[in-house]
Amino acid sequence: MSDQGRTTGSYSSYGGSYGTSPYDTNNTNQPSRQTVKFLTAATIGVSLLFLSGLILVGTVIGLIIATPLLVLFSPILVPAAIVLSLIVGGFVFSGASGVAAIAALSWIYNYVSGNRPAGTDTLDYAKGLITDKARDVKDRSKEYGNYAQGRAQEATQGSY
Template sequence: MATISDQPRGSYSYGTSYGAPYGTTYETNTSINNPPSRQTVKFITAATIGITLLLLSGLTLTGTVIGLIIATPLLVIFSPILVPAAFVLFLVASGFLFSGGCGVAAIAALSWIYNYVSGNQPAGYDTLDYAKGYLADKARDVKERAKDYGSYAQGREGSRFVCKVAKH
């Protein structure tokens, strides 16, 4: 009994008529599935679309250049008015955007504070509580160190006074 690996590559026979048999070339498959008239129609369609888009891009470029040529003298004549006007418009727009952003930030901050005070748990409340406890601990440490240093400084000041009096 012959196995599949013993048979030559192009000698398989299929009992059905679905598709081309294994081992046929690409040219044979494409000519079976796509007749030459269909390939021609595809090429003509793609070429027509490509040429049309290329012409439209050329017309757009030409129109832009002509518009720029016509507008250049007007821009030069009105530039003493247009440049400051553009600058003022930029400043006004920036001011409105900045004030609006500050207003949104203020509303968000007030909303967060309201939720925190009313007992709701806004985002980041646990970090705030941790920071409060950490700052309280550090303040307590600084207070103790200041008290210790104060008593140490009072002891040194008294001995320094005694030394100064004894030298004179």
Template sequence: MSDQPRSAGSYSYGTTTYDPNTNISTTTYPSPPARQTVKFITAATIGVTLLLLSGLILTGTVIGLIIATPLLVLFSPILVPAAIVLFLAASGFLFSGGCGVAAIAALSWLYTYVSGNHPAGTDTFDYAKGLLADKARDVKERAKDYGGYAQGRIQEVTQGPY
């Protein structure tokens, strides 16, 4: 089926007619159905309404900033340190809560893993555990080899030509 050639379809939307007397070709398009027209009018109405609302909100925000700027300048010696303190307190609470959630999630995963179930990430955890065991074994062997080498060098130095 996939080796059969595909037939080229007609991709024209309108109907083109050619008048040989005037040497002009004209394309006529079918009128859109009423449903499409209603969709377009509804979308245009909603878009214009939202655009007007965004303009009103922007205007209100600018007016509010114009009114509030003198108050902010007058009270800035009080507001800036208060904002800093509130920011630090809020970030501390959020960080503490995030660490608590992370600890609960880790303990829950660990409990599920130890109880014999296989939570998500178990295969990666087991693979990493195997890699660490292999590396520990390699380090132990290298330490033994280096210890034997160092012991031999110490004996050579102490039993030198003297």
């Protein structure tokens, strides 16, 4: 049994002969992949176009029906919409401010506790720049103070 070799050409897989794929493009009985892709895309596109047309028609009909009601109740609806939008905006701003405060406090806690949160290197660099500038201002003010004191002494000595 182990002496028997494989036979080529007679092995059948998925209905084809050995060495061929069921997806061969050379087979003229099957449509090409591009044709199937095009037909699928065209079918989906036409279906979606039809659905969008139906939605547009439904929206226009709903707007035609609702327009008299909107005109009739606009003195009540417009101020109510303005107040409602201000209330919603206030809640959103309040929530965003709370989230920002929690994030800032969390970052400060991590920084103080020794963890290195994102942006620490930039903060340390800025702190170094501010320290250097403060030292420069201090040195310049001492120099200017000494200069002013020397000028004042010169002025007072010259008046005697």
